[in-house]
Amino acid sequence: MKLQRKNRLRGLSLGALAVTGALALTACGSDDTGDSGSDGASTAANSSIKCDDAKGQLLANGSSAQKNAIDAWVKQFATACKGVQINYKSEGSGAGVTAFTQGQVAFAGSDSALKPEEVTASKEVCQDGQGINLPMVGGPIAVGYNVPGVEGLVLDAETLAKIFDSKITNWNDAAIKKLNPDAELPNLKIQAFHRSDESGTTDNFTKYLIAAAPDQWKYEGGKAWQAKGGQSAAGSSGVAQQVKQTSGAISYMELSYAKDGIAAAKLDTGAAEPVEATVENATTAIADAKVVGTGSDLALELNRATKADGAYPITLVTYEIVCDKGNKAETLPATKAFLTYIASEEGQKILADNDYAPIPEEIIAKVRTTVASLS
Incomplete structure (x- = not known):
């Protein structure tokens, strides 16, 4: 599946921007x-x-x-x-x-x-x-996956929680089949990757699981990964590379890293249609945020359990x-x-x-x- 590239801005050309390292x-x-x-x-x-x-x-x-x-x-x-x-x-x-x-x-x-x-x-x-x-x-935190022959994968919060807590371990699991009745899901082991370093992406991803699947995700959350099992890699680029090269892999990463052969799952949030990880859908979610900081502090609180149409809930805001x-x-x-x-x-x-x-x-x-x- 190719991710949709929406909301392109006319007249803006940045040239080659791929830079590695610091x-x-x-x-x-x-x-x-x-x-x-x-x-x-x-x-x-x-x-x-x-x-x-x-x-x-x-x-x-x-x-x-x-x-x-x-x-x-x-x-x-x-x-x-x-x-x-x-x-x-x-x-x-x-x-x-x-x-x-x-x-x-x-x-x-x-x-x-x-x-x-x-x-x-x-x-x-x-x-x-x-x-x-x-x-x-x-920006949206995409759930990137590498499952040969499967396009347009749909997942929900409970299923994601079970996958990343090592309770669902195979791609042809009944819970995944229920969300993807027309897909030919292979008998393939799930290789779930999480961040090895302390990461705000981890914090935001697990905040979504806590808010949307509280019965399945019992961890308190934070920058450090807490669930047992799975595999780890450093940085967003690290988990993206693992998904790209590992058959059966799944991980969470910013949309800008979910490319070059990495597909992104749609989320069944309870909205009319499964929601894609797009810039437009992330902006819809951020617009519903509340400023909870005081004085000159502008910390935001996102509605991570939203069921609004077109609002992608696994969205983060990076602060300077x-x-x-x-x-x-x-x-x-x-x-x-x-x-x-x-x-x-x-x-x-x-x-x-x-x-x-x-x-x-x-x-x-x-x-x-x-x-x-x-x-």
């Missing part, structure tokens, strides 16, 4: 890539990116879910801003939050909002301030975590310039072309206001 791009530029206005802001041709006083190296770490989005953003930002080097290590949400609370990075990416104890820890590095959550990237006050003086200009760009209309438009969901306007408008107030 990204370190330097904006060396030339005279014809930008100009400086009377206020000192430098902008690239055909771009609204403002560099202001941004310079030097910007270190960041965290979510591998947003890596493809970060790659695309840095490509554009580096073209516009001279003398700025951004190095984003996609070591997972847990590693990113730890690096932030230890003062090692200017900002972190996390697919889960900061916990109270992490906010407390952030106050040690944010002078007179604290770490806040800025929702910047949305930054100090509201007390950011390091040497990195603050570059941090604000980059976050201002990615929260802008231009920056958000890049997401849909890379299988991510833009943050709904009502929420991203609040993000822009908060970024402007960082100090």
Whole structure:
């Protein structure tokens, strides 16, 4: 099954964006890539990116879910801003939050909002301030599978819970047959893969199972995988590679990783029709989210047990975590310039072309206001 590529944005062409490993791009530029206005802001041709006083190296770490989005953003930002080097290590949400609370990075990416104890820890590095959550990237967590001869697979929360808890172990199980009466399901062992590293993707996937299949998924959830059994791999790219090369495999990954031969299951949520993992369906789900953070914190609460038509429930929001006050003086200009760009209309438009969901306007408008107030 080929995933539908919906909501393509006209006139937006990013070129080749596949970048592996940690990204370190330097904006060396030339005279014809930008100009400086009377206020000192430098902008690239055909771009609204403002560099202001941004310079030097910007270190960041965290979510591998947003890596493809970060790659695309840095490509554009580096073209516009001279003398700025951004190095984003996609070591997972847990590693990113730890690096932030230890003062090692200017900002972190996390697919889960900061916990109270992490906010407390952030106050040690944010002078007179604290770490806040800025929702910047949305997207569906696809359930990728590799079952020869099976297209358009439909699964539901209870069946997924049993598969990832090693209670359903074969693809011709009666529960899967019931959801796929017309499919020729093979007598093939299920190879369920989960993340080996602490991951916001794991946190969001298991939050869905807790909300939608509470009788089957008895684990408390979190960034670390808790169920017994199965196999593991590091990062979104790691589990995607395992699914691609392993017959009978299944795992959870961001939509941007579910490609090149990996099919994505539809979810029977109780809606009129099974829901596909698409950018459009993820945006529908995010639009129903509530802001539960206080003050300048914009943490969201998603309705993971939704049965609304066209709402894909296994959806995550990746936060950029930054100090509201007390950011390091040497990195603050570059941090604000980059976050201002990615929260802008231009920056958000890049997401849909890379299988991510833009943050709904009502929420991203609040993000822009908060970024402007960082100090």
